[in-house]
Amino acid sequence: MTITSSRADARPGTDAHPLHPEHTPTGTVQLGVFFQGVNSSTVWKLPSSGDQVAWESFERLVTKAQDGIFAAFFLGEGLRLREHRGVPFELDVAGRPDAQTLLSALASITQDIGLVATQNTTYNDPADLARRLQTLDLLSGGRAAWNVVTTDNAWTGENFRRGGYLDHADRYTQAAGVVDIARRFWRGEKIDHHGAHYTVQAQGSLPRSPQGEPVLFQAGVSPSGRDFAAATADVIFSPYGSLDAAIDFRRDIVDRTLAAGRDPQSVLIMPGAEFVLAASDAEAHDKLVWLREQQIGPQQAIAFLEQFWGRDLSTFDPDGPLPDVEPEVEESDVTRGSGFQFGKAKELTESWRAEAAEKGWSILDFVRARQGSRGGDFVGGYDTVADRITEFARVGAIDGLNITPWLIPSGIDDIVDELVPRLQDRGVYPTEYAGSTLRANLGLPIPA
Numbered sequence: 507m508t509i510t511s512s513r514a515d516a517r518p519g520t521d522a523h524p525l526h527p528e529h530t531p532t533g534t535v536q537l538g539v540f541f542q543g544v545n546s547s548t549v550w551k552l553p554s555s556g557d558q559v560a561w562e563s564f565e566r567l568v569t570k571a572q573d574g575i576f577a578a579f580f581l582g583e584g585l586r587l588r589e590h591r592g593v594p595f596e597l598d599v600a601g602r603p604d605a606q607t608l609l610s611a612l613a614s615i616t617q618d619i620g621l622v623a624t625q626n627t628t629y630n631d632p633a634d635l636a637r638r639l640q641t642l643d644l645l646s647g648g649r650a651a652w653n654v655v656t657t658d659n660a661w662t663g664e665n666f667r668r669g670g671y672l673d674h675a676d677r678y679t680q681a682a683g684v685v686d687i688a689r690r691f692w693r694g695e696k697i698d699h700h701g702a703h704y705t706v707q708a709q710g711s712l713p714r715s716p717q718g719e720p721v722l723f724q725a726g727v728s729p730s731g732r733d734f735a736a737a738t739a740d741v742i743f744s745p746y747g748s749l750d751a752a753i754d755f756r757r758d759i760v761d762r763t764l765a766a767g768r769d770p771q772s773v774l775i776m777p778g779a780e781f782v783l784a785a786s787d788a789e790a791h792d793k794l795v796w797l798r799e800q801q802i803g804p805q806q807a808i809a810f811l812e813q814f815w816g817r818d819l820s821t822f823d824p825d826g827p828l829p830d831v832e833p834e835v836e837e838s839d840v841t842r843g844s845g846f847q848f849g850k851a852k853e854l855t856e857s858w859r860a861e862a863a864e865k866g867w868s869i870l871d872f873v874r875a876r877q878g879s880r881g882g883d884f885v886g887g888y889d890t891v892a893d894r895i896t897e898f899a900r901v902g903a904i905d906g907l908n909i910t911p912w913l914i915p916s917g918i919d920d921i922v923d924e925l926v927p928r929l930q931d932r933g934v935y936p937t938e939y940a941g942s943t944l945r946a947n948l949g950l951p952i953p954a
């Protein structure tokens with residue numbers, strides 16, 4: 507991918523045309539590895555696919571990431587299994603050990619890498635959550651982070667004692683309150699809070715860790731999610747991994763950060779990314795085609811479409827055209843927990859049918875193209891991808907990338923062995939850990 511017009515003139519620190527006049531690119535990137543909470547993108551049917559919940563898989567992955575000077579090992583969270591036709595969705599790799607328990611164990615076998623727990627603010631109680639995160643921060647010597655999420659589906663909400671579910675706007679109001687209480691708890695303040703959703707009378711009693719308190723990540727990109735991140739987060743885990751989208755997102759976040767009265771340099775952005783690498787570009791593109799075949803078979807393709815059509819499509823041929831039947835627009839219980847907006851079903855399925863017909867795609871082709879590894883800018887030969895990442899860093903679009911490996915546990919081996927040295931040669935990636943805490947490695951200050 508190439509970048510256009512004024513963007514091509516940008517230089518870290520000496521920009522004639524910076525992305526934003528109030529933001530100075532650092533010209534460097536960090537890497538994280540993202541272990542999803544519930545997913546259908548890692549390949550689980552190869553002989554080399556490891557157990558997705560076994561200790562050995564986490565141990566191998568975190569050790570390799572630390573060898574590659576990764577800033578963070580990152581756990582997603584899925585609190586309720588997705589269901590399909592009344593039973594757990596069997597084509598998902600589903601379920602995850604509790605993040606803080608697992609990260610506490612991983613802290614004992616690692617020395618440098620940051621440990622990021624995704625924890626939602628809609629269901630957790632603030633003082634309890636704050637104490638557990640602070641414990642992880644202490645146990646790890648100042649390497650803990652909290653990825654603050656609000657979680658986007660009522661299906662998960664039904665599983666919790668209080669029942670019900672918060673409106674979108676209320677979820678971020680709640681998130682701001684939960685984070686505020688957590689921070690005060692970490693600082694040992696006496697808290698006496700009586701709010702709409704919870705009452706907290708507490709005072710933190712643990713000592714501060716070497717990094718002061720956990721780093722705050724945030725994931726969720728609606729306007730209110732972005733405002734919340736700009737006002738609160740240290741690092742945003744965004745879904746924008748293509749250069750143009752990353753540039754637009756950075757500009758927007760710098761504006762929102764300024765509006766919130768914060769220094770735009772203090773909010774880092776690390777998009778999620780999937781890498782497909784090989785010795786040459788041609789080999790990497792062949793590998794991507796092969797990978798899509800591994801990820802999406804006939805069953806997955808039909809099940810994927812059923813989520814959007816809201817009805818049984820098992821009589822349709824995966825090698826034939828997209829279903830010519832209408833979706834059932836009212837909420838169906840075919841797949842639950844996908845976060846899909848049923849009101850848009852008709853519009854969406856019509857546009858998909860038109861796209862597939864125009865391109866001559868079967869159901870299988872369509873779903874593979876749409877759902878298979880979305881490598882985007884990060885599919886290519888080692889040198890090509892190293893050059894692209896260097897470009898992202900040079901223009902200041904991102905501060906790092908959070909990589910979802912397509913294979914567990916060896917999916918980052920080529921990144922560590924082949925890509926990292928090339929990034930180091932280009933001067934955009936650390937050659938050693940900058941310090942012993944996550945804040946030190948991300949270049950973040952210790953909070954007062």
Ligand SMILES: Cc1cc2nc3c(=O)[nH]c(=O)nc-3n(C[C@H](O)[C@H](O)[C@H](O)COP(=O)(O)O)c2cc1C
Nearest residue numbers: 582583624655656657658725726727728731744745
């Ligand atoms: C890159 C990314 C990763 C996310 N990971 C998780 C996760 O692991 N668990 C979770 O419950 N929600 C996760 N979310 C969803 C957020 O919690 C949020 O509910 C959702 O994006 C809706 O918020 P929004 O409307 O502000 O985008 C993630 C969101 C993004 C953008």
